[in-house]
Amino acid sequence: MRTSITALQKLVENNQKISVLTCYDATFATLLENAGIDVLLVGDSLGNVLQGEKTTLSVTLDNMIYHTRCVARGTDKVLIITDMPFGSYQISPEQAFENACKILAAGAQMVKIEGGHIMADTIQFLTRRGIPICAHIGLTPQSIHQLGGYKLQGNSEKSAKILLDDAKILERSGASILVMELIPATLAKKITQSLSIPTIGIGAGNSCSGQVLVLHDMLGLSQGKKPRFVKNFMADAQSIQEAVTNYADEVKAGLFPGNEHEF
Ligand SMILES: Nc1nc(=O)c2c([nH]1)NC[C@@H]1CN(c3ccc(C(=O)N[C@@H](CCC(=O)O)C(=O)O)cc3)CN21
Numbered sequence: 121m122r123t124s125i126t127a128l129q130k131l132v133e134n135n136q137k138i139s140v141l142t143c144y145d146a147t148f149a150t151l152l153e154n155a156g157i158d159v160l161l162v163g164d165s166l167g168n169v170l171q172g173e174k175t176t177l178s179v180t181l182d183n184m185i186y187h188t189r190c191v192a193r194g195t196d197k198v199l200i201i202t203d204m205p206f207g208s209y210q211i212s213p214e215q216a217f218e219n220a221c222k223i224l225a226a227g228a229q230m231v232k233i234e235g236g237h238i239m240a241d242t243i244q245f246l247t248r249r250g251i252p253i254c255a256h257i258g259l260t261p262q263s264i265h266q267l268g269g270y271k272l273q274g275n276s277e278k279s280a281k282i283l284l285d286d287a288k289i290l291e292r293s294g295a296s297i298l299v300m301e302l303i304p305a306t307l308a309k310k311i312t313q314s315l316s317i318p319t320i321g322i323g324a325g326n327s328c329s330g331q332v333l334v335l336h337d338m339l340g341l342s343q344g345k346k347p348r349f350v351k352n353f354m355a356d357a358q359s360i361q362e363a364v365t366n367y368a369d370e371v372k373a374g375l376f377p378g379n380e381h382e383f
């Protein structure tokens with residue numbers, strides 16, 4: 121039996137942090153599972169790190185299905201969450217359901233969708249029909265051309281209030297987990313304390329229920345400017361296994377992210 125959302129909730133109740141990494145293939149999936157990572161996210165960041173694109177916008181549903189299958193084949197214990205790609209869930213709840221079914225059939229146990237209150241109806245539609253949902257607020261990279269850059273979100277009183285309200289609405293709509301990306305640590309803490317579902321942060325400080333990073337970033341493989349929230353775990357490790365184990369340990373111990381990784 122794979123890790124269930126119930127098991128993740130138990131971790132939260134016992135004040136244990138949830139470790140999440142992105143993963144796109146079977147070899148890494150086996151390695152991450154054996155290193156004790158709790159959740160693997162088949163992220164649409166594969167557009168960046170596998171396909172060499174500037175944004176996640178061109179990633180297709182078939183891409184996500186293919187990589188979900190690869191990750192599922194390489195594992196038998198971890199919970200697999202797969203990003204629904206841009207355009208696969210925004211048209212209607214019905215279309216979102218149809219596409220989410222294909223992702224679950226490929227081996228994911230949950231799908232992630234970007235957006236706040238605007239996604240409430242879709243989340244309600246899917247969760248009432250048996251699809252577990254991870255919501256995602258703050259910096260939502262599929263809206264990059266609207267946001268105008270990969271910038272900190274929720275840094276005004278008004279936008280912080282919208283994010284807090286969105287988080288509550290998403291929980292009420294049935295979301296099982298909430299990813300929060302690139303928001304002030306104090307806001308992420310307040311949101312986490314206001315919800316009963318686990319929160320997973322990336323650039324959202326140390327008070328979330330868990331943390332996620334893009335695998336290639338934490339292995340120091342990504343080129344170009346490194347976002348503030350990224351830590352290269354290969355810098356102090358002799359092997360990929362050791363780097364991943366250190367990540368899991370530092371998340372569990374509340375050592376990562378440190379002050380230098382938050383906003
Ligand atoms: N390799 C990779 N890592 C990611 O974390 C990631 C992807 N790809 N692709 C999809 C999105 C895009 N993401 C990004 C990309 C850049 C920044 C960045 O440069 N952030 C600045 C913010 C500066 C500010 O607003 O103050 C930073 O310094 O963190 C953040 C998130 C997160 N996701």
Ligand SMILES: CC(C)C(=O)C(=O)O
Nearest residue numbers: 142163164165203299
């Ligand atoms: C960075 C995480 C949260 C993500 O959505 C992705 O990898 O696509």
Ligand SMILES: [Mg+2]
Nearest residue numbers: 163164165203
């Ligand atoms: Mg994503």
